[in-house]
Amino acid sequence: MKKIYSNYLANFRGLSHEIWLLALVTFVNRAGAMVIPFLSLYLINVEGFDLPHVGWIMSCFGLGSLVGTYFGGRLTDSIGFYKVILFSLFFGGIGFVLLQFIDTFIGFCIGIFLLTSITDSGRPAIFVAADTYSLPGNITRSITLIRLAINLGFSVGPLIGGLIIAHIGYTSLFWIDGFTCILASFGVMALLKPKKQKDKNEVKTNIIKEGVPPYLNKLFILFFIIMVANSLAFVQYFSVMPIYYEKVHLLSEDLIGWLLFINGATIVIFEMPLIGWLDRKKVSKTMATFWGIFFLGLSFLVLNLTSWSGVLVIAMFLMTLGEMIGFPFSNALALEMAPKGRKGSYMGLYSMSFSFAHLIGHNGGMNMVDTFGYFDTWNFFAIFLLIVASVTIWLYFLLKKSVSGNI
Structure with a gap:
């Protein structure tokens, strides 16, 4: 058992300080997004929508993800991953807070689309950042660490979210989600130093x-x-x-x-x-x-x-x-x-x-x-x-x- 544990930990040795910070920020962001797993329940139990209406709202979630990922990748190439990550975290946090004040079907369709477009714009930027901050030969393990941070956030977030709903209510989720995203953006500014991403144009010529x-x-x-x-x-x-x-x-x-x-x-x-x-x-x-x-x-x-x-x-x-x-x-x-x-x-x-x-x-x-x-x-x-x-x-x-x- 000790050998298995040692081999498991060995996979993460030698990763750069910045990669660990990226993983921490990713964990905070994903754990904070605890509204998402309970969104369908919130729309039915609190807002009173039926299943077909909830289905269309969730389609807007998917459309926002598609648009956000596409433009997030293009923005990352044009202005750099650092600014895109900050934009995604900070304005995504504001979006989570504002979402609770919407109470119409059309409003939720537009709100969910805009929110997901903003939050998912940071996905390509995170992986470009992983490539930039990785030490030589560490890119695969760096991405694996970030993937584990995402999954750990998605496991802890719903657990905490379910307890908050049961003991406080749905509304508090939006405030907590929003402030954790904003907190993560300040964490990026305070702890992660901007670094020029690897020159893709030079590579492309060869x-x-x-x-x-x-x-x-x-x-x-x-x-x-x-x-x-x-x-x-x-x-x-x-x-x-x-x-x-x-x-x-x-x-x-x-x-x-x-x-x-x-x-x-x-x-x-x-x-x-x-x-x-x-x-x-x-x-x-x-x-x-x-x-x-x-x-x-x-x-x-x-x-x-x-x-x-x-x-x-x-x-x-x-x-x-x-x-x-x-x-x-x-x-x-x-x-x-x-x-x-x-x-x-x-x-x-x-x-x-x-x-x-x-x-x-x-x-x-x-x-x-x-x-x-x-x-x-x-x-x-x-x-x-x-x-x-x-x-x-x-x-x-x-x-x-x-x-x-x-x-």
């Missing part, structure tokens, strides 16, 4: 672009469709599922927070050792993506097997297992499929699969539940993901014919 753009690569487009389909089901856990926990299993907000905590805490503790073990076993990246989709589908299927509330924990573990296996390897697969000189455009399209899922998935899930009920909706997603997993196996054989390596 890069010869090979292959074709991602939208002309038929196999990559098939992979993109698989990732959009997988993410459409995955996002249900952060909008429709909390409503299911409350309305069907009668869980309070603090218990819902504990359930969501299981996801992030499990990832923080087990993802690095699990991925390291699978990597040493030379597991195919495509087949690992398949297993991620398979376990996610199984998590929906088990929900309909019993009315016992303990099944919610089992489903959460299955979903988390699928996430831990599927997402890191699908990310690596996207990089491996990208030809020399085109990794940026390929990874950009890969990242957009999640934004498209937010745009479509929340709305689709809300309307399906409103029309067909939870039982049929969970069965649909289980069957849907079984089909997606089958297509992933087909992609595996297509890739095996066209390329070499452990793809």
